[in-house]
Amino acid sequence: MNFRLIDNNLKVVSFILILLKCMNNISCLEVIYAINAGGESHTDTYGIRYLKDPLMGKVGTASDYGKQLIIGRVDTVDQVLYQTERYHHSTFGYDIPISEDGEYVLILKFCEVYFNSPNMKVFDVVLNGDHTVVTDLDIFEKVQRGVAYDEYIPFSIQKGKLIYNDEESDILGGKIRVEFIKGYRDNPKINAIVVIKGSIDEIPQLGPMPQEPDEYQSIQEEEEESNIKSRHTSGPRTPDPYSIDDSSIMLPVFVAIGAFIPLLFCLCKL
Secondary structure (H helix, E strand, O other): OHHHHHHHHHHHHHHHHHHHHHOOHHHHHHEEEEOOOOOOOOOOOOEEEEOEEEEEEEOEEEOOOHHHHHOOOOOHHHOOOHHHHHEOOOOOEEEEEEEOOOEEEEEEEEEOOOOOOOOOOOEEEOOOOOOOEEEEEHHHHHHHOOOEEEEEEEEEEEEOEEEEEEEEEEOEOOEEEEEEEEEOOOOEOOOOEEEEEEHHHHHOOOOOOOOOHHHHHHHHHHHOHHHOOOOOOOOOOOHHHHHHOHHHHHHHHHHHHHHHHHHHHHHHHH
């Protein structure tokens, strides 16, 4: 028996398994920063450890209003990342410790859990004070209500400067800042933030949008009303009495008159 050949084959199999695990697990990349805005710590299906929101009790308002919804495009285990959020009546942001040179991706996680129409919540996102990385974000317009939506912002750091779309800004104190800018519609918000060292091609992205957004929205509304959700139709739908033709209503009247005339004639003979 060739033990060396067996050993080599086992090494190849092990390498393939590790490679497959890395392809399906974002934890193989270097996670620089991850927080669950408005919520507690959470480890997602990719192995990313989201810390408890560092702004708890300091800035803005934490909300778990979205927990009444089932969030589309995301695994059940990770829905909490889109169900909790932080919003503020003015501009607010997070400081992210980062200074090492390299390529990075900022992932901003959003979900509209309150409004049922566009143009209700619209805001910008600014990175490191100088770079507007998201303009006029209207989450509902992008994906409607109760559906996960991520923004992927690639940038790089070189010699103490942040570079985004060929524009540079200085990194002060070993931290960069992401800010959610108060606009002319309601309050800016964020559900979760991740910064990963690597390229955008290495990062798994959200699943496809629901094929029928209107149908998906109606399902969401039914799930929110428990008394309606438990009802089931039985048999064919009852026809609308106002849609019945007038002639069909008068037919029994004519039949009754026709039967009464002979009876009246017989009574007169008596």
